[in-house]
Amino acid sequence: MRLIARLVLAVSLLAACGPGDGGDDGVVVFAASSLVDVLTDLSADDESAFSGAVLSFASSASLAAQVIDGAPVDLIISADRAQIDELVAAGFGTSEPQVVAQNVLVIAVEEGNPLGIRSLDDLSRSDVLLAVAAPGVPLGEYSEAMLAAANIDVSPVTFEADARAVLAKVILGEVDAGIVYATDAESSDDVELIEIAEGDEVSVEYVALTLLDGSGRAVELLDELLGDRGQQALGRRGFGLP
Amino acid sequence: MSRRDRHDARTPIVILSLGIVAVAFFVLPLVALAIRVPWSSLFDALGNDATIEALLLSVITSLITTVLAVIFGVPLAWLLARSNLPGRQTIRGLCTLSMVLPPVVAGVALLASLGRRGVVGQILDDWFGVRLPFTMPAVIVAQLFVAMPFLVLTVESGFARSSMTVEEAARTLGATPWYVFSRVTIPATRPAIVAGAVLTWARALGEFGATITFAGNFPGATRTLPIATYLALETNVDDALLISMLMVILSLIILVALRGRWVGAIGGVR
Numbered sequence: 001m002r003l004i005a006r007l008v009l010a011v012s013l014l015a016a017c018g019p020g021d022g023g024d025d026g027v028v029v030f031a032a033s034s035l036v037d038v039l040t041d042l043s044a045d046d047e048s049a050f051s052g053a054v055l056s057f058a059s060s061a062s063l064a065a066q067v068i069d070g071a072p073v074d075l076i077i078s079a080d081r082a083q084i085d086e087l088v089a090a091g092f093g094t095s096e097p098q099v100v101a102q103n104v105l106v107i108a109v110e111e112g113n114p115l116g117i118r119s120l121d122d123l124s125r126s127d128v129l130l131a132v133a134a135p136g137v138p139l140g141e142y143s144e145a146m147l148a149a150a151n152i153d154v155s156p157v158t159f160e161a162d163a164r165a166v167l168a169k170v171i172l173g174e175v176d177a178g179i180v181y182a183t184d185a186e187s188s189d190d191v192e193l194i195e196i197a198e199g200d201e202v203s204v205e206y207v208a209l210t211l212l213d214g215s216g217r218a219v220e221l222l223d224e225l226l227g228d229r230g231q232q233a234l235g236r237r238g239f240g241l242p
Numbered sequence: 243m244s245r246r247d248r249h250d251a252r253t254p255i256v257i258l259s260l261g262i263v264a265v266a267f268f269v270l271p272l273v274a275l276a277i278r279v280p281w282s283s284l285f286d287a288l289g290n291d292a293t294i295e296a297l298l299l300s301v302i303t304s305l306i307t308t309v310l311a312v313i314f315g316v317p318l319a320w321l322l323a324r325s326n327l328p329g330r331q332t333i334r335g336l337c338t339l340s341m342v343l344p345p346v347v348a349g350v351a352l353l354a355s356l357g358r359r360g361v362v363g364q365i366l367d368d369w370f371g372v373r374l375p376f377t378m379p380a381v382i383v384a385q386l387f388v389a390m391p392f393l394v395l396t397v398e399s400g401f402a403r404s405s406m407t408v409e410e411a412a413r414t415l416g417a418t419p420w421y422v423f424s425r426v427t428i429p430a431t432r433p434a435i436v437a438g439a440v441l442t443w444a445r446a447l448g449e450f451g452a453t454i455t456f457a458g459n460f461p462g463a464t465r466t467l468p469i470a471t472y473l474a475l476e477t478n479v480d481d482a483l484l485i486s487m488l489m490v491i492l493s494l495i496i497l498v499a500l501r502g503r504w505v506g507a508i509g510g511v512r
Contacts, residue, residue: 059476061475061476061477062475065476065479134459134476136473136476136477137476157375157458157460158376158459158464159458159459159460159461159473161454161472161473161476169458172353172357173357173358174353174357174358174359174375174376
């Protein structure tokens with residue numbers, strides 16, 4: 001059992017290496033997982049208000065739930081207005097919600113598109129393994145609405161927790177296609193992006209809200225996102241501008 | 243753990259206070275969970291097909307995992323404890339590494355080996371048309387990978403501790419090696435095997451990271467209770483609390499049921 005004791009010690013040490021609690025007076029930003037590249041770009045820029053910020057990425061729904069449970073966050077950027085409305089209604093906001101960027105849904109397929117997937121219709125083919133985001137996650141809700149509006153019946157093999165998880169399954173070749181945000185598909189060289197036909201496409205707005213429990217620098221962060229530096233960074237990663 | 247032992251030693255105040263902090267640390271989250279659970283809708287949750295489906299899947303897969311862990315883990319433990327296999331230390335390290343790996347890493351490793359494009363998975367797909375990811379067997383593979391080491395280590399120390407004189411006597415009397423193993427060695431280490439199986443079962447029941455990475459999330463096939471809890475947090479926090487409580491109750495029932503008989507055995511394995 002001495003081995004077990006040693007293993008337990010190793011596990012506790014590993015666990016202690018997790019992300020910090022924000023520490024000091026660091027600014028904390030919660031953002032939808034599809035914004036990971038943009039905000040990481042910004043935080044690497046010394047002149048940016050995001051420089052040194054603690055960034056946390058997850059699905060918008062779980063981020064909003066954490067804010068409601070008292071996480072000390074300055075700014076939240078959600079991929080779905082519903083979560084922001086919920087926070088405003090609960091009195092967590094300090095200003096009006098602002099649209100900072102836009103995105104569209106696309107189909108991500110393997111490089112070379114071996115199955116010749118061209119449209120949403122192809123996703124219902126029985127030889128196509130499809131991954132989508134889980135219902136309840138904004139991307140999952142958008143995907144479901146899009147497929148329902150286009151009247152297409154699909155049988156996904158998995159309902160992933162967020163956009164990046166869907167993309168990962170496509171990149172690893174475990175599925176043939178996944179419905180993700182355009183910016184996620186563009187972030188990887190290992191997938192090809194199939195646009196959704198006009199009429200069926202769904203666009204998504206990213207809504208930011210400055211929060212009550214933060215360190216007080218939320219407005220500075222929001223101004224930067226809406227200003228030149230932020231909008232250029234968003235544009236570079238393929239986001240539409242408000 | 244007789245009554246006399248407890249009275250003989252006077253408890254130093256430092257130990258007592260630190261011990262109480264430790265107890266509070268374990269009890270507080272459970273009490274808090276019980277307080278926040280919307281008990282009035284507990285029966286609604288139990289009537290919810292999706293929750294029941296996840297519950298059944300969790301129970302079935304974790305039990306199959308436990309059986310497989312015993313079938314393969316006991317021989318492995320015997321090899322580690324009793325054989326002259328060269329490089330036993332290395333083998334033990336390799337076979338138990340998965341219990342200290344972050345489960346998500348275990349999931350990625352499983353995809354790399356058994357995924358559709360994995361080293362072995364590709365062959366399975368090309369030759370037999372077998373695809374593991376997103377199926378119930380994938381859930382079991384993920385659980386087995388992270389949970390079996392608990393059984394192997396527990397049983398190995400059981401073999402190491404059990405006296406070999408009876409086995410030698412049996413051999414002297416002409417028993418075959420298999421007869422000695424199945425009729426003498428195994429019964430002698432049964433407490434360790436049961437304890438290891440319980441640990442493995444508990445770890446398998448709670449498995450999340452490797453499962454969602456390797457097996458994905460599909461209702462009825464790969465959405466186990468922990469995954470259902472995680473996704474419910476995204477949609478309905480009350481549901482998440484209820485499912486969490488369900489898991490606590492389930493674990494508690496097993497722990498209490500096994501107490502007198504087997505949990506003592508876990509403590510007895512040193």
